[in-house]
Amino acid sequence: MLLVRSAVRILxxxxxxxxxxxxxxxxxxxxxxxxxxxxxxLRELGFTVVARDFxxxxxxxxxxxIAWEGETLCFIEVKTRSRRAVKPAEAAVDAEKRAAxxxxxxxxxxxxxxxxxKAPQFRFDVVSIYLESNGASDITLFRDxxxxx
Numbered sequence: 001m002l003l004v005r006s007a008v009r010i011l012x013x014x015x016x017x018x019x020x021x022x023x024x025x026x027x028x029x030x031x032x033x034x035x036x037x038x039x040x041x042l043r044e045l046g047f048t049v050v051a052r053d054f055x056x057x058x059x060x061x062x063x064x065x066i067a068w069e070g071e072t073l074c075f076i077e078v079k080t081r082s083r084r085a086v087k088p089a090e091a092a093v094d095a096e097k098r099a100a101x102x103x104x105x106x107x108x109x110x111x112x113x114x115x116x117x118k119a120p121q122f123r124f125d126v127v128s129i130y131l132e133s134n135g136a137s138d139i140t141l142f143r144d145x146x147x148x149x
Contacts, residue, residue: 034080056107061100073122090128
């Protein structure tokens, strides 16, 4: 796990030189770093991540991470900030975002139900991440953060 994390960090540092033409805006880079940190954090907690940035052709939006925690399927929205502003990162998961995530999650749930013969237990989690200037991350997992919209 440490080796993979080190490799990701090295590639992140090389990315600006390898792909100058396609460099993402800073806020999108921050979001991508946060999603990577959330992925590794959830793996350390024992989650089995089965999808990243899942999109449905029939719905607007995406689900940042989809993972199993035991028998529960978790749809995880990741919110990353590079500094602590007035509002906490997790507060950005507003009613509109919850509705978009819920709609995409329902599409995924249909496919899982077809494959398994029944719908699994599921929940919606939020991971709040603050990237520190020293390279560390302050990560908080909010299990069962909201219900389906």
